[in-house]
Amino acid sequence: xxxxxxxxQAVVRDGLELLLSLEKDFQVVGCAQxxxxxxxxxxxxxxxxxxxDLKMPGVNGIEATRQIRAKFPQxxxxxxxxxxxxxxxxxxxxxxxxxxxxKDTPREKVVEAVRGTILGRSFLxxxxxxxxxxQVARNQTQPSSLLTEKLTGREIDVxxxxxxxLTNPEIATQLHLSEGxxxxxxxxxxxxxxxxxxxxAAVIAIQHGLDH
Numbered sequence: 140x141x142x143x144x145x146x147x148q149a150v151v152r153d154g155l156e157l158l159l160s161l162e163k164d165f166q167v168v169g170c171a172q173x174x175x176x177x178x179x180x181x182x183x184x185x186x187x188x189x190x191x192d193l194k195m196p197g198v199n200g201i202e203a204t205r206q207i208r209a210k211f212p213q214x215x216x217x218x219x220x221x222x223x224x225x226x227x228x229x230x231x232x233x234x235x236x237x238x239x240x241x242k243d244t245p246r247e248k249v250v251e252a253v254r255g256t257i258l259g260r261s262f263l264x265x266x267x268x269x270x271x272x273x274q275v276a277r278n279q280t281q282p283s284s285l286l287t288e289k290l291t292g293r294e295i296d297v298x299x300x301x302x303x304x305l306t307n308p309e310i311a312t313q314l315h316l317s318e319g320x321x322x323x324x325x326x327x328x329x330x331x332x333x334x335x336x337x338x339x340a341a342v343i344a345i346q347h348g349l350d351h
Contacts, residue, residue, distance in 0.1 A: 216237060228267050
């Protein structure tokens with residue numbers, strides 16, 4: 140089972156590499172210090188799994204997960220991070236992560252999760268699982284509208300922040316996306332809503348209650 144480790148802290152990378160290398164059926168084929176390097180190493184080595192941190196300088200783990208899953212759908216991504224904030228959790232799962240563990244997870248559980256994820260199972264920290272269940276429950280109570288029929292979930296997220304007056308860089312920071320990805324979403328929103336600028340899109344968003 141070929142594995143790539145991505146974390147911006149060398150001590151964490153080294154510790155994980157040592158831990159996983161003790162397993163006879165694991166082979167650590169690369170270690171990345173940011174998301175961009177993780178994508179490059181994935182292209183080179185075609186691993187079975189990338190063990191991914193989230194908050195890193197440059198390309199973060201959310202964007203790297205999204206790119207890896209889009210380019211190499213057979214590669215699984217397992218998040219291992221200190222962050223259990225709702226938005227980090229939801230965005231990681233939306234980006235295509237197969238599981239989400241916190242860094243205080245016992246070592247044997249990390250090994251179990253890596254092996255299980257490669258074999259097709261999903262592993263979620265109990266605190267994270269609770270957040271996801273709450274989110275699903277909330278979504279089920281939200282009525283569909285003209286906007287949800289026209290726009291994707293991610294485009295709704297972008298439009299909501301646009302309606303609050305946020306700039307593209309600010310939206311990128313809030314949603315853990317690249318500025319280029321946000322620009323693409325904004326262009327798609329304008330086209331789908333048949334408006335010519337952000338202000339008109341914001342007015343429609345406010346009319347549908349997306350500004351809060």
